[in-house]
Amino acid sequence: MTPLLELKEIGKYYKTLKALDNVSLQAKGGKIVVLLGVNGAGKSTLMRIIAGLEETDVGCVSLDGQEMNSKDLRKNSTMVFQRTAIFNRSVYDNVAFGLKVRGVDDQKIAQEVPQALRLVGLANFEKRKAKKTSGGEQQRIALARAFLLNPKILLLDEPTANLDPNSSMIIERAIVGRKKDDEIIIMATHNLAQAKRLADEIIHIYNGKIIETSSPDEFFMKPRNEITRKFINGELEY
Amino acid sequence: MFDVIIDAVEKAFQLIFSGDPELLATASRSIYVAGAGTLLACLWSIPIAVLLGLYSFRGKWLIKSLFNAMLGVPTVALGLILVMFLSKSGPAGFFDLLYTINGIVVGQALLVTPIIVSFTSSALAETDVQLRDLARTLGASHLQTNIAVLREAMWATVLSLISAFNRGFGELGIALMVGGNIAYVTRVLTTSISLESAKGDYSFAVALAIILVAIVVSITVLVNLVERLRQ
Numbered sequence: 001m002t003p004l005l006e007l008k009e010i011g012k013y014y015k016t017l018k019a020l021d022n023v024s025l026q027a028k029g030g031k032i033v034v035l036l037g038v039n040g041a042g043k044s045t046l047m048r049i050i051a052g053l054e055e056t057d058v059g060c061v062s063l064d065g066q067e068m069n070s071k072d073l074r075k076n077s078t079m080v081f082q083r084t085a086i087f088n089r090s091v092y093d094n095v096a097f098g099l100k101v102r103g104v105d106d107q108k109i110a111q112e113v114p115q116a117l118r119l120v121g122l123a124n125f126e127k128r129k130a131k132k133t134s135g136g137e138q139q140r141i142a143l144a145r146a147f148l149l150n151p152k153i154l155l156l157d158e159p160t161a162n163l164d165p166n167s168s169m170i171i172e173r174a175i176v177g178r179k180k181d182d183e184i185i186i187m188a189t190h191n192l193a194q195a196k197r198l199a200d201e202i203i204h205i206y207n208g209k210i211i212e213t214s215s216p217d218e219f220f221m222k223p224r225n226e227i228t229r230k231f232i233n234g235e236l237e238y
Numbered sequence: 239m240f241d242v243i244i245d246a247v248e249k250a251f252q253l254i255f256s257g258d259p260e261l262l263a264t265a266s267r268s269i270y271v272a273g274a275g276t277l278l279a280c281l282w283s284i285p286i287a288v289l290l291g292l293y294s295f296r297g298k299w300l301i302k303s304l305f306n307a308m309l310g311v312p313t314v315a316l317g318l319i320l321v322m323f324l325s326k327s328g329p330a331g332f333f334d335l336l337y338t339i340n341g342i343v344v345g346q347a348l349l350v351t352p353i354i355v356s357f358t359s360s361a362l363a364e365t366d367v368q369l370r371d372l373a374r375t376l377g378a379s380h381l382q383t384n385i386a387v388l389r390e391a392m393w394a395t396v397l398s399l400i401s402a403f404n405r406g407f408g409e410l411g412i413a414l415m416v417g418g419n420i421a422y423v424t425r426v427l428t429t430s431i432s433l434e435s436a437k438g439d440y441s442f443a444v445a446l447a448i449i450l451v452a453i454v455v456s457i458t459v460l461v462n463l464v465e466r467l468r469q
Binding site (some may be wrong): 007074101 | 290366368369371372373374375376377378386389390403
């Protein structure tokens with residue numbers, strides 16, 4: 001079944017700062033939804049809410065029509081962070097972590113971890129110390145770890161930020177290869193070229209609000225919003 | 239005076255290598271009280287450290303400050319309080335712990351609590367905040383998340399336990415006041431050194447001091463070696 005994620009009138013405030021203001025969106029499985037916006041626009045906050053790492057102050061999140069609390073969202077999603085978070089363990093233990101805490105038996109984990117690593121071009125990396133691998137490899141470990149959980153919602157928060165072009169290309173290929181009907185992929189980035197390459201739908205966030213939602217062609221060729229036009233042309237002051 | 243020291247060191251090594259039973263028993267007792275005291279303290283110190291290191295709540299800074307302030311508590315002061323508590327007429331007198339080896343263990347557990355709490359909570363607080371989020375987004379429960387983060391701060395935690403052990407191993411006040419320095423029962427290395435030097439038997443005192451220092455150094459070097467090999 002194709003999952004459907006719905007956010008209704010989400011608001012998130014940090015004291016006087018409106019991080020998200022009346023944000024509503026829908027995302028379906030089988031598509032890559034890209035959140036675009038300048039730094040501090042609210043992309044990461046939105047991702048963290050969908051991941052169940054932050055509570056909303058206003059509004060609700062539902063999956064397949066069922067309203068979800070943070071715990072439910074954490075059960076159904078996983079997130080790859082912009083700055084790679086890696087446990088000081090072997091690559092195998094890092095990738096297996098999510099399955100282990102979910103109580104999957106060791107034999108199944110032993111079969112699945114090498115497969116997940118192969119998908120991101122890290123075959124035979126199992127025994128290496130994860131912290132001693134390169135930045136690009138660490139991000140691919142994080143991706144393999146997320147893939148292995150087969151979440152309904154896969155959240156990628158600027159997964160190629162600060163990586164070299166080769167590592168970025170490998171990660172982009174893995175993401176595109178991952179597209180499947182039973183998984184919603186939401187990726188935040190401020191890399192316009194990457195958004196153009198990967199997105200099936202682009203959501204532009206500015207000052208905590210969604211100001212434009214469209215297909216990549218429409219977004220880049222015929223932006224409806226003046227702020228979006230300025231953002232694409234690099235004229236946006238922030 | 240220099241001759242006296244050389245003579246004492248010479249006799250000390252003779253005592254050590256002859257396997258003097260009293261010396262070995264005292265050293266073993268010291269290792270037991272410091273080790274058991276440290277392990278006992280872990281029962282409450284690690285959960286407190288997790289609470290202070292990983293959670294935010296009102297008044298946290300005050301509790302942290304109190305534990306930091308208690309790092310330098312004089313052992314005689316703590317010993318005196320414990321004697322008052324554990325004496326027959328004291329509020330904890332029914333435990334019958336005064337002048338027992340387990341009494342010293344309890345005293346040392348209290349003594350090393352601020353060391354474990356302060357060092358471990360600081361190490362946990364400095365662990366990458368994102369690792370907690372990562373563990374949670376991978377489906378870990380609160381307990382599993384805390385264990386994962388604690389594991390990341392394992393080396394710092396081990397160092398805090400070593401510091402706690404060394405503090406207990408080398409303290410005199412509690413062992414003397416709570417234990418009473420009873421031969422073959424509550425006599426440990428530090429109380430024995432104090433007694434022998436008061437009696438003027440420097441060779442035995444020096445032998446004990448050499449063992450005391452050697453054990454502290456050996457354990458610390460061994461733990462460092464293990465960490466090097468682990469890496």
